[in-house]
Amino acid sequence: MDPRAEVKPKTLLQFCEEMKEDQIILNLIEADDSASFQRMMNEVKPTPRINFLIKDNQSPLTIALSAGKSVFAEALINAKADVNVADSKGRTPLHIAVSNNDSAIVKRLLEAKANADAKDQDNYVALNSAYDKQISILQMLLTATTNISEKVDINAMLYSAVIYNKDTSVVKVLIEAKADIDARTSGHSPLISAASYQKNSMVHALLEAKADVNQKASTGHTALHYFVEYHDSAMVKMLLEAKANPDVRADNDYHALTGAAFHNDIETVGVLLEAKADVLSKDKNGISVEVYSQSKHTRVSFAINSAMQEQMAASRPKPAPLALASETPPKKPGFFERIFKSGQRSKTEKAGDYRRLMSEPPATPVIKI
Numbered sequence: 001m002d003p004r005a006e007v008k009p010k011t012l013l014q015f016c017e018e019m020k021e022d023q024i025i026l027n028l029i030e031a032d033d034s035a036s037f038q039r040m041m042n043e044v045k046p047t048p049r050i051n052f053l054i055k056d057n058q059s060p061l062t063i064a065l066s067a068g069k070s071v072f073a074e075a076l077i078n079a080k081a082d083v084n085v086a087d088s089k090g091r092t093p094l095h096i097a098v099s100n101n102d103s104a105i106v107k108r109l110l111e112a113k114a115n116a117d118a119k120d121q122d123n124y125v126a127l128n129s130a131y132d133k134q135i136s137i138l139q140m141l142l143t144a145t146t147n148i149s150e151k152v153d154i155n156a157m158l159y160s161a162v163i164y165n166k167d168t169s170v171v172k173v174l175i176e177a178k179a180d181i182d183a184r185t186s187g188h189s190p191l192i193s194a195a196s197y198q199k200n201s202m203v204h205a206l207l208e209a210k211a212d213v214n215q216k217a218s219t220g221h222t223a224l225h226y227f228v229e230y231h232d233s234a235m236v237k238m239l240l241e242a243k244a245n246p247d248v249r250a251d252n253d254y255h256a257l258t259g260a261a262f263h264n265d266i267e268t269v270g271v272l273l274e275a276k277a278d279v280l281s282k283d284k285n286g287i288s289v290e291v292y293s294q295s296k297h298t299r300v301s302f303a304i305n306s307a308m309q310e311q312m313a314a315s316r317p318k319p320a321p322l323a324l325a326s327e328t329p330p331k332k333p334g335f336f337e338r339i340f341k342s343g344q345r346s347k348t349e350k351a352g353d354y355r356r357l358m359s360e361p362p363a364t365p366v367i368k369i
Contacts, residue, residue, distance in 0.1 A: 022048075022049070034075040053085075056087055058087050061077070061081040073097075074104075074108055077105075084113075084115050089121050091120050093114060094110070094126045097109055101133045101134055101137065106137050107140060128157075131170070133165075135167050138173055153185075154179045155185060158171070158180075159188070159190050163199065181211045182212050190206055192216075192226075198230060203223065204238070213242045213243055214245050220251035220254075222250075224246065227239065228265075231263065236271050246272050246275050246276070247277060247281060255289075257272045257281070258289050261289055265300075
């Protein structure tokens with residue numbers, strides 16, 4: 001016999017009773033009264049159902065999470081609520097918990113076998129929205145999600161994380177997950193993005209992770225250019241110590257030393273000059289750094305002019321040193337020295353030396369009396 005034939009249809013009274021229980025649970029969620037819910041689950045027989053769905057395919061668990069009722073959500077999980085039910089937008093309880101930045105619930109859901117590979121209507125898994133969340137959430141999802149490269153653009157996550165996440169350890173975590181530290185997203189690398197948003201701590205973290213300090217944005221600007229414009233001499237010095245090129249020009253001909261001089265930033269000018277920035281450099285119109293500094297603060301003009309004199313003096317060819325009167329000029333090798341020290345002379349040269357030697361008369365001996 002078909003076992004389904006033994007299941008009797010619910011009576012109207014039973015249906016009404018279930019509807020009452022459903023509404024009671026919804027009311028308890030709204031009141032965030034998890035204690036009464038737990039008592040209800042322990043005392044009411046048969047045990048009330050907790051996986052019913054209402055409008056937009058929401059279950060009690062997704063309703064509690066969407067409302068930020070973490071304690072009630074944990075009570076539902078403990079009561080064996082369905083942790084993989086999806087609402088009308090395809091969002092599972094795990095998607096919602098990650099959006100809430102709730103590390104404890106994310107951990108509890110994963111322990112209850114929540115599917116980290118489930119996708120919402122935008123084809124996103126929970127990991128996609130973890131770039132600006134707690135590091136613990138990011139680490140748990142990186143472990144739980146399978147075939148990450150097929151589901152998530154890990155390079156784009158790093159790009160977004162350096163802008164929106166305040167925890168610099170996100171750089172290390174995502175690089176360990178095979179993110180390319182110099183990959184471009186929307187024309188910018190993580191370092192350029194961090195510099196443009198003045199995320200100084202992220203710039204430090206990226207440079208420690210060996211990011212390319214001279215990488216350019218789509219406009220040709222480097223991280224150094226951004227911090228010159230922000231008048232941040234400390235960051236300019238740090239970038240120069242990391243081997244940033246002080247003389248690179250952006251596509252619009254922007255030059256770090258020219259920009260610092262134009263903005264009357266004596267501290268940044270000093271840092272750039274200490275790094276041997278080219279003070280003789282000219283823009284595409286032939287205008288030098290000196291011209292940009294002339295109408296500015298006298299300290300800037302003085303520093304630029306002094307550096308110009310030094311660089312011009314260093315670029316002049318040095319004259320050959322004169323021999324001192326006391327110095328003895330080097331002695332040229334004599335005829336016989338050339339013969340006996342001519343191991344590298346050709347056979348023709350050696351034969352000529354021999355003929356000349358034999359044709360010369362012998363020297364008259366001097367007899368001492």
